[in-house]
Amino acid sequence: MAKGYWIGRVEVQDEAAYRRYVEANAAAFSRYGARFLVRGGTFEAVEGESRSRNVVIEFDDYATALECYRSPEYAEAMAHRLPAAVSDIIVIEGYDGSQPGEGAPGTGS
Template identity: 50%
Template sequence: MAANAVPFKKYGARFLVRNGACEVHGDALQGRRHVVIEFESYAIAKACHDSPGYRAAAKIRDEASTSDFVIEGHED
């Protein structure tokens, strides 16, 4: 969604998966589009999520979809 572009760029989002082929096993993650986004840190991901720009975009997106947001990863 174009409205996400500004906050994602501002917070350095990096798309790892964007609508690739997908097989759903079980009831979780039902849907046709899946996106995995990486941020430099959990704190930056949270700041992006809580930013006015992202919240405005999420309001538009939420009318047509569902989403889950932050999973803390690990450092290599």
Template identity: 45%
Template sequence: MKAYWIAHVDVTDPDQYSQYTQRAPKAFAEFGAKFLARGGRSEAMEGRQTPQRSVVIEFDSYEQAVACYCSAAYQEAKSYREEWATAEIVIVEGIAPL
């Protein structure tokens, strides 16, 4: 089954946040990630206020999605994000195609 990272991110310093965006692609490439949504228009229909950025990333399996998040490459990139943005990241297992 496919799996997805669903992230909501609010950036407090775009210049510093770019340190994260320069490093994170290495981890995503290593685990075969495919971006389905990144930034773009969004509108909160229910729940909390719309975050600045919503991101959906597809992986071939739940295990790959978790391994990517836990990888040394992603954790190194994440260390550049933590001070300059707040993020909510959930990994969700997909369902079989109907």
């Protein structure tokens, strides 16, 4: 089964309030088995627009990723984030198929 992910791009406008969001989101992320793959870090926007902070969070599956986002625990955390930052967040199902160079010739892309 494919993993589920949150992909977020964030522009923090109020650091103190955003820290409260980070503290509060731990309850939801712990309950739903979230695992940070990217949490800030150095980056270079090689195409398109960017925000100053990028996050990728992994869940066991897409349904769990959505359930976490829609949970009461995350709603409580989000109440701290909304006035503190401008965010783009998507919940997306991971890819579980063949990769370039795997399988029959000509099927790797």
